[in-house]
C-alpha cells in the first residue's frame with residue numbers, strides 16, 4: 517500500500533486529506549502537525565480576540581477526533597518535521613523519528629515575521645498569526661492593562677487589530693514604513709480616504725516611518741521612529757508580514773523562490789513532492805505567472821487540487837484572482853487584481869463616501885479598488901474573472917442593471933462585462 521504524508525495540517529493540509537479520501541484513495545496517510553490543535557482558520561483569530569466568537573469557532577472543521585473519524589489517517593501531533601530527504605523519500609522529525617513516504621504534501625503555511633522591537637521585553641510584543649497568538653493577545657486585552665498600543669504594519673491584519681482595540685477604548689497608534697495604508701492593494705486616493713476616516717475616529721497614524729529604537733520607560737514602552745518622534749505605549753503588535761515555513765525542505769533539491777514553486781497540478785520540482793497553501797507559489801491569474809497568494813480560498817483549492825492529484829486523478833489548479841476584502845469600523849474596502857500592473861488610472865466614482873478607482877489596460881481592468889461598495893464586490897469579481905477566462909457569453913443584462921442602480925457608472929459596468937449584446 518502506498519504511504520502518503522501531509523506536513524502541516526492547516527487549511528491546505530486538511531483539504532488535501534479530504535480530497536484524497538473523497539476521491540476514493542486508500543493509501544495510508546500520515547499527518548504531521550507541529551501543534552496539538554486541529555486545523556484552524558487564522559482569519560478568525562482577531563474575532564476571537566474581540567470576543568465575537570468562542571475559542572472552538574476558530575476550528576471550522578471540528579476537533580481532531582471528529583476529523584479522524586471522517587477521514588482515516590495516522591496523526592503525529594506536536595511533531596515538527598525538521599527535514600525531508602526528497603531523494604530517499606524520508607521524513608525526519610525534530611525528535612529524531614524517521615518515516616518513509618511515497619508521495620508527500622508540504623502545507624506548512626507561513627509564520628508571522630516578528631523581529632524584536634528595540635530593547636523591549638517579549639511580554640510587550642505581540643503578533644497575530646496562530647491560535648496561541650490570539651489567546652495571548654486576548655488575555656492581555658481583557659486584563660485591561662492596555663491603555664495605548666502601537667500597531668506596526670498597515671495591513672489587512674493590522675486594521676483588524678486597530679478596530680478591536682479601538683472598540684475597547686484603547687488608544688491606537690498605527691504605523692508603517694509605507695506612506696499609506698494597505699500599500700500593496702490600495703491606490704493613493706483610496707488610502708487617503710481611509711486614513712482621513714481613521715483619523716476622524718481618533719486613530720493616530722504614523723506612516724512613512726519605521727521603528728528604530730524602543731525601551732522601557734516608567735513602566736511603559738517608549739518607541740522611537742526614524743523621523744525622530746517617539747510614542748509611549750503599553751504594547752507593540754507586529755503585523756508586518758509573514759515568511760514561508762519551509763526550513764524542512766532542501767533548497768538544492770526543491771525549487772524555492774519565496775515559496776515552493778508548483779505547476780498547475782501542485783507538483784514541485786522534486787519527485788512525489790506536492791505543495792499547497794501559503795507556503796507555495798501558485799498561479800495568479802492577474803500576472804499569468806506564479807507567486808505566493810496567501811488567501812484562504814486559494815489554500816482550499818490548492819489543497820484540494822494537490823490531494824486529488826496525489827490520489828491519482830488529473831486535476832489542474834485554475835489560478836486565483838488576487839483580492840482583499842475587509843470591513844472595519846463601519847466601512848469596507850475591496851480590491852481585486854494587482855495595482856502594480858501597467859495601464860491607465862481612472863477614478864470612476866467619488867461621492868458620499870463611496871470611491872472607485874481602477875487601472876485599465878486595453879479595455880481590461882487590471883486592478884480595481886471599491887470603497888464602501890461591498891454589495892457590488894461579488895459581481896465585480898465575477899466580471900473580472902470573465903475577462904481573465906475569456907468566453908463568448910454576453911453580459912447578463914439584469915446584473916448590469918443591478919450594478920447601475922447601485923451607483924456604479926455605465927462606463928465602468930461596460931468595462932467590467934462588455935456591452936450587452
Ligand SMILES: Cc1cc2nc3c(=O)[nH]c(=O)nc-3n(C[C@H](O)[C@H](O)[C@H](O)COP(=O)(O)OP(=O)(O)OC[C@H]3O[C@@H](n4cnc5c(N)ncnc54)[C@H](O)[C@@H]3O)c2cc1C
Pocket residue numbers: 523524525526527528529548549550551556557558559560561562595596597598623624625626644645646673761764792793794795810811812813815841
Ligand atoms: C490574522 C489573519 C487574517 C487573515 N485574514 C484573511 C482573510 O480575511 N481572507 C483570506 O482569504 N485570508 C486571510 N488570511 C490568510 C489565510 O488564513 C491563509 O491564507 C490560510 O490560512 C493558509 O492556510 P495554510 O494551510 O496554507 O497555512 P496555515 O493555516 O498556516 O497552516 C500551516 C500549518 O502547518 C504547521 N507547520 C508549519 N511548519 C511545520 C513543520 N515543519 N512540521 C509540522 N507542522 C508544521 C503550522 O503550525 C500550521 O498549523 C488571514 C491570515 C491571518 C494570519
